[in-house]
Structure formats: structure tokens, C-alpha cells
Amino acid sequence: MPYYKLHENVKVRDESFGLLFYICPTTSLVFVASGNMLKSADLYRGGTAAEFAADMESKQIKTVESLLAKLAQRRLLYVEK
Amino acid sequence: MLKNELPHLALSAPVNVTWEITRLCNAKCLHCLSSTRMAECQEELDFSECRAFIDQLLAAQVFQINIGGGEPFLRSDIWDIFAYCHQRQLVTCSSTNGSLIDKEAAQRLAKSPYHFLQISLDGPTEKVNDNIRGKGSFAIAISALENLIKANFPHLSINTVVTAANYKHIAELYQLASFYGAKLRLSRFRPSGGGVKMWEAYRLSQEQTIGLAEVLSAHTDILTGDSFFAITKEDRQHLGLNMCGAAKLTCAISPDGNFYPCAFLQQPPFLCGNIRRESFQKIWRQAPVLQMLRSLQVNACENCHRFDICHGGCPAIAWHIHQDLTLPDPTCIESAIKNKTHFLV
Ligand code: SF4
Numbered sequence: 001m002p003y004y005k006l007h008e009n010v011k012v013r014d015e016s017f018g019l020l021f022y023i024c025p026t027t028s029l030v031f032v033a034s035g036n037m038l039k040s041a042d043l044y045r046g047g048t049a050a051e052f053a054a055d056m057e058s059k060q061i062k063t064v065e066s067l068l069a070k071l072a073q074r075r076l077l078y079v080e081k
Numbered sequence: 082m083l084k085n086e087l088p089h090l091a092l093s094a095p096v097n098v099t100w101e102i103t104r105l106c107n108a109k110c111l112h113c114l115s116s117t118r119m120a121e122c123q124e125e126l127d128f129s130e131c132r133a134f135i136d137q138l139l140a141a142q143v144f145q146i147n148i149g150g151g152e153p154f155l156r157s158d159i160w161d162i163f164a165y166c167h168q169r170q171l172v173t174c175s176s177t178n179g180s181l182i183d184k185e186a187a188q189r190l191a192k193s194p195y196h197f198l199q200i201s202l203d204g205p206t207e208k209v210n211d212n213i214r215g216k217g218s219f220a221i222a223i224s225a226l227e228n229l230i231k232a233n234f235p236h237l238s239i240n241t242v243v244t245a246a247n248y249k250h251i252a253e254l255y256q257l258a259s260f261y262g263a264k265l266r267l268s269r270f271r272p273s274g275g276g277v278k279m280w281e282a283y284r285l286s287q288e289q290t291i292g293l294a295e296v297l298s299a300h301t302d303i304l305t306g307d308s309f310f311a312i313t314k315e316d317r318q319h320l321g322l323n324m325c326g327a328a329k330l331t332c333a334i335s336p337d338g339n340f341y342p343c344a345f346l347q348q349p350p351f352l353c354g355n356i357r358r359e360s361f362q363k364i365w366r367q368a369p370v371l372q373m374l375r376s377l378q379v380n381a382c383e384n385c386h387r388f389d390i391c392h393g394g395c396p397a398i399a400w401h402i403h404q405d406l407t408l409p410d411p412t413c414i415e416s417a418i419k420n421k422t423h424f425l426v
């Protein structure tokens with residue numbers, strides 16, 4: 001399972017709608033309406049989708065996985081396969 | 082993923098904070114936002130108060146401080162303030178006239194990846210710039226730019242306040258910035274501070290506003306400050322958030338610690354508190370002025386076809402002209418187009 005961690009040039013914080021990312025080299029923002037699915041502290045720490053979704057039902061793991069893949073595609077997270 | 086409606090929800094903290102860190106200045110720009118107000122400013126925050134304030138911003142997870150003044154480099158402890166921010170990976174974006182950016186300062190600045198710098202320049206030639214920013218200011222700004230380029234400073238922009246006195250020269254300023262490998266960033270001129278006296282002479286006419294929108298559409302890599310969404314065409318709308326950020330994404334702190342919703346709303350009715358006496362986060366969450374701005378509706382704009390991308394434009398301009406935040410931005414492009422149509426009919 002891929003391992004995800006926040007990119008070193010990116011910061012993130014929790015907001016009522018989900019996550020707010022800040023990309024340091026461009027000072028740009030990305031608002032992600034992820035609700036309670038992911039917590040910023042987990043992204044700073046790093047882990048797999050299964051670890052991030054440890055307390056969720058199995059079908060939610062798929063949603064977390066696809067969200068993590070999208071964030072990695074935007075280069076907000078880096079991924080180790 | 083980026084949704085313009087999301088920032089309308091109250092954020093837990095601002096994304097960036099404008100911090101006018103000193104009232105000292107060695108220039109006399111005619112349109113200066115701060116000139117009149119700074120004279121009333123009480124004692125500046127000292128270094129230990131600055132450190133405590135930065136700690137509060139870090140605790141609130143603010144991402145960026147926009148440092149201005151006055152001229153921030155005139156503060157004797159500015160390098161310690163930068164170091165305190167950058168060691169904690171807090172991004173700073175400083176606005177300077179360049180007078181204190183010699184070779185050594187440029188090399189020092191280039192060492193931090195967390196530093197962005199805007200050099201103020203209001204014209205591509207000495208004649209245009211110095212008429213606005215004072216004799217000798219063009220040469221000073223160019224020397225700072227050259228020192229920064231030689232030091233390989235990466236995050237450099239030229240900041241221009243667009244007025245009737247320089248709007249014709251934006252394309253040349255763009256070329257000048259490109260020559261130095263810098264970005265050009267435009268700010269709107271507002272009738273605030275020294276801008277009140279210069280308003281009639283410097284405000285853009287309707288034709289000039291429409292002309293500026295054309296230039297901006299032709300150069301989508303020109304950066305724009307707050308509230309340009311009210312004066313640019315639809316083709317630039319995807320380039321940023323189309324909303325007033327005051328009280329939602331940003332706020333401003335004066336040299337003596339007063340907390341305001343925005344650098345352009347620093348009048349007594351908008352005072353939210355003072356960070357010497359109250360916690361930053363408490364003011365952000367509870368100040369009635371901020372809550373009022375978060376729910377501000379510019380009803381008079383609701384029938385405008387641009388409402389979804391503009392929401393009424395810059396309330397600071399409406400307030401400075403009409404003392405009413407609920408009126409449309411009086412200098413928006415739609416009013417320029419409408420009025421121009423009137424002239425033609
Ligand atoms: S009041 Fe105007 S200048 Fe201030 S944040 Fe809003 S749009 Fe920008």
C-alpha cells in the first residue's frame with residue numbers, strides 16, 4: 001500500500017470544510033472539501049490510507065485512498081510505493 | 082479541488098496577516114496608504130512583543146506574514162524578526178522601497194527560502210516613477226533589484242500601484258520586470274491615507290479601467306493584489322479567489338498592535354482590538370467588526386451579471402467614497418462599462 005506524507009514545501013491545517021493547503025514556493029492555496037476524512041496531523045506524520053482510515057468502515061478506506069491519490073497528483077503529498 | 086465558495090466559511094485563522102511593522106519611512110510617496118495614519122500611531126511593538134506575536138500566529142497556523150510599513154528595513158531588529166519567522170518556516174513577504182537593499186543585504190535575504198520581496202516601483206522610467214514616489218526613488222529601486230538579482234534572490238517582484246499617472250506604462254513595467262527575471266504585481270489605488278488627497282488626480286478613469294483590463298488579459302502572468310476581480314475581465318477569474326479577503330482570509334496589524342480587518346480599513350470604526358491586550362485568535366474569532374464583514378451583503382449588486390465572480394468588489398473603496406460598506410465598489414469595471422455606454426449613446 002502506498003505511503004503518503006505532506007510535501008516538505010507544503011503546509012496544511014484543518015478547517016470546518018476539510019483541509020486548507022498552502023504551497024510555500026508559490027504562496028498559493030488549495031481548499032479541499034474533505035470533511036473529517038483526513039486530519040492535517042496525519043499528513044504531517046505520514047502513513048498509508050489504511051492507517052489514516054483505521055477507525056473507519058472498509059468502504060471509506062477506498063474514498064480516503066482516492067483522495068490521497070488526488071492530493072499526491074497535485075504534489076501536495078509525496079508518495080512512496 | 083479549489084472551490085471559490087469554500088473561503089466564505091469562516092476560517093479558523095487568517096491565511097496571511099498584513100503587518101505594518103514600523104511607522105518609520107524615508108520616502109514621501111504621494112499615494113501612500115499609511116502616511117497620514119502612521120502619524121497617529123502610538124509606540125511600536127518592541128522585539129519581544131514581536132516575537133510573542135509571531136508565536137501567536139504560529140499557534141493559529143497562519144501561513145504567511147506580509148510585512149510592510151513604513152519602510153520595514155528601517156527597523157533595527159528587522160533581521161532578527163525575519164530570522165525568528167524563517168527558523169519556524171513562516172513565510173514572509175516584505176514590501177520595500179529598496180533603499181536599504183545593498184549587496185550585503187541582498188545576499189543575506191537570498192539565504193532564506195521563506196522570504197518573498199516586493200520592490201515598489203511606480204513607473205518604468207525615472208520621470209514617471211519619481212513624480213509619484215519622489216526624487217531619486219527610481220535609481221534606488223533599480224539598484225536594489227540589481228543587487229537582488231546578482232545574489233540570486235528567487236522570489237522577487239516589482240509592485241506598482243496603478244494610477245492615472247502610470248497606467249499607460251504597465252506594459253513597459255512588465256518588460257522591465259521580465260528583464261530582471263522578476264514578476265510584476267499590481268495594486269489598486271485607494272482613497273486611503275495620502276490617497277485621499279490624490280484621489281481625483283490619480284484615480285483611473287472609466288476608459289483607463291477598461292484599458293487596464295485589456296492589458297491584464299493580455300498578460301495573465303501579471304500578479305494582482307486584492308480586489309482586482311472587480312476590475313478585470315472574466316478570462317482572469319480562474320487566477321485567484323474572487324472575493325474580498327478582509328476578515329475571511331486576511332487581517333492587518335498596525336505598528337502599535339491594533340488589529341483591523343484589512344490594511345485599507347484602518348479607521349476607528351474598524352478597530353477590532355489590540356494584540357498587546359487580547360489574544361490574536363480571540364480577536365479573530367470574536368470581534369464584532371469581523372463578524373459583520375463576514376456576513377456583509379452588497380445587495381445593490383445582486384442583479385449584476387458579474388455578481389458571482391465579484392460579490393460587490395472592494396468594500397474599502399465603497400467605504401472611503403460613500404462611508405457605506407454595503408454599496409458596490411464605485412470603481413468596478415461594470416460601472417466603467419455602463420458609464421462608457423452612456424457616453425456613447
Ligand atoms: S477590503 Fe478591499 S483591499 Fe481589503 S481585503 Fe477586501 S477587497 Fe481587499
Ligand code: SF4
Pocket residue numbers: 311381382385386387388391392393394409410413414415416
Ligand atoms: S456592480 Fe457590483 S458585482 Fe457588478 S462588477 Fe460592480 S461591484 Fe462587482
